[in-house]
Amino acid sequence: MCIHNVTGRKSLLEHLDDLDQAVDFVESTRRSGGKVLSHCWKGKNRSVSLIVAYLMKYEGFSAEDANNLIKQTRPQAAPYWEALDEYARNLEEIATEQHEQKGNRKIPLLLGVISSTIIIVVSILIVSFIRVQRRKRLEAIAKENKDSSGMESAHHDDTMYDEVEVV
Numbered sequence: 001m002c003i004h005n006v007t008g009r010k011s012l013l014e015h016l017d018d019l020d021q022a023v024d025f026v027e028s029t030r031r032s033g034g035k036v037l038s039h040c041w042k043g044k045n046r047s048v049s050l051i052v053a054y055l056m057k058y059e060g061f062s063a064e065d066a067n068n069l070i071k072q073t074r075p076q077a078a079p080y081w082e083a084l085d086e087y088a089r090n091l092e093e094i095a096t097e098q099h100e101q102k103g104n105r106k107i108p109l110l111l112g113v114i115s116s117t118i119i120i121v122v123s124i125l126i127v128s129f130i131r132v133q134r135r136k137r138l139e140a141i142a143k144e145n146k147d148s149s150g151m152e153s154a155h156h157d158d159t160m161y162d163e164v165e166v167v
Contacts (some may be wrong), residue, residue: 009080
């Protein structure tokens with residue numbers, strides 16, 4: 001892949017979309033198991049700028065850290081800093097937009113969780129209310145039975161007492 005009409009640092013600034021496409025091409029090739037050779041006339045500006053941009057986008061490097069890594073094997077590396085600074089700002093804007101979009105996707109999910117939680121809480125309250133009402137009814141029935149059985153048992157006791165007296 002060739003980034004056409006990039007002859008210096010100013011022209012790379014004008015072709016940041018092309019730089020990004022080249023960076024994506026490098027990643028696509030790498031993922032498919034291929035290899036990429038990045039080169040330019042002197043092997044120190046444009047080709048290094050591409051590799052620095054790649055390391056920034058796909059490996060999370062800062063431009064300086066990426067350049068320092070490259071300088072370990074290519075000491076003359078001198079990327080176009082202005083273009084890389086602008087590219088970094090573009091990456092940050094994209095990351096911010098994606099984060100905001102993910103955050104916006106989380107809002108409906110969060111609302112779903114909240115509504116599910118409310119439904120569960122309301123269901124628990126209803127079940128608790130039903131249980132309390134049932135317990136009150138059972139207590140009332142037990143009290144009535146106790147009152148009824150208390151009279152019967154008193155009556156029954158009198159009968160038994162009467163029977164005992166008779167014997």
